[in-house]
Amino acid sequence: MSAHLGEWVSALVDNQLGLADRERCLAHVAACPQCAREVDEARSARRTLSLGIADVEPAPDFMSRLLAMSEPAAPAAGEEVGFDTAGGGEQRSSDASSLVPHEPLPPRWRALCGDVEPRGARRGRAVVALILGSSMVAVSLFTLGDRPVVAPDRQQNDALSALAAAAQLRTSDDLVVDTASGVLADSPGSGADDHEVLEWMSQQGWPRPESLPDAVTVQALRFTGADEDVLEVDLETPFGDVVVREQHGRLDQDKVSDLRTLDAGGAPVYVVSESPLHLVWQSSDTVVDLVAPGSLDDVLQLVSTFPVDEYDAGFQARVGRGWTTLTGVLS
Structure with missing residues (x-):
């Protein structure tokens, strides 16, 4: 200094x-x-400078006179504007609108400052902005479309506890989800019937049987788990109570690779245990497991009504799941 x-x-x-x-x-x-x-x-x-000086405003007719200067002069009486040699000698119209491309004028303040951009530059930036915006949306949806890994509980106590809880819930009044509000209704009779429950599952994005076999009815539908993110469907069947639990995620293959499998529509159904019967499979972006007191032959018909397919980890599938997640949150 x-x-x-x-x-x-x-x-x-x-x-x-x-x-x-x-x-x-x-x-x-x-x-x-x-x-x-x-x-x-x-x-x-x-x-x-910050307190006292008001903006200097142009005269009221200044802008109109300035814009009028940019318009082409009208031809004199009898004067021909010209001929279009590429068009076979036809006379061009003297109308200025046919000579000047229709394009919105830039903001007046930019024209007065001489800061007028070429059309190509504006369009180029618009295209780049559109591409960047679309890419960001796709990446966000791709991230939202991921699903957590779900490992089934292979302990026998877990299956027995699920059956015991289902039997105990049958004595309760809160049995079936009300399809309109998503809260528990009083009972299957005054709340939702089997068809309404299945429709509710479809609307909420949960795998559901195409139709329930004869003599199989819904006894309870509730959310369980530490975070209440597991949908449990308790069914009454001729061979006893059946518990179906669904959780959004992808089945942990390391936890089931050593289990016996059944083929169901080209995708595997894993047998966790046979007493009580405990099955688990992947259904799109949801892991489904089923616990029943009966034998495998007793529940095969019921299992065949559920969708069984592999988890799709592809880009398009993940973006689709992300969109479903986003619209579900905003709805």
Whole structure:
């Protein structure tokens, strides 16, 4: 720094200096009357500019006269505008609208400043912005479309506890989800019937049987699990209560690779245990497991009514699941 602040005055007044430089300048101003006077004058000038000067407005007819200058002059009486040699010698129209492409004018303030962009540059930036925006949306949906890994509980106590809870719930009044509000209804009779329950499952994105076999009815439908993210459907069948649990996710193949499998429509159904019977399979983006007191032959017909397919980890499938998740949150 020289003997006086000089050009540093503006930087000091505009708060453009770092902490150390600002402290040095203020210390100099405190000891230098000339620099102190210049700093006061600069601050006074900025206050005057910020408080007192109104915007200068052009004359009312200035803009109309300026725009009129850009219009082509009308041809004189009897004057021919010209011929289009590429069009077989036909006379071109004297109408200015046929000579000038229809394109919206730029903002007036940009035209007055001479800051008018080429059409190609504007369109190019619009295309780039559109591509970037679409890419960001696709990446967001792709991220939302991921599903957590679900590992089935292979302990026998888990299957027995599920059957015991289903038997106990049959004595309760809160049995079936009300399809209109998503809350528990009083009973199957006054709430939702089997068909309405299956329709509700479809609307909420849960795998459901195409139709229930004869003598199989829905006894309860509720959310369980630590985060209440497991949909449990309790069924009454001729061979006892059957518990079907569904959780959005992808089946952990490492946890089921050693289990015996059954073929169901080209996709595997894994046998976790046979007493009680415990099956698990992948149904699109949901893991489904079934617990029943009967034998495998007893429940095969019921299992065949559920969709069984592999988890699709492809880009398009994940984006689709992300869109479903997003619309479900916003609805």
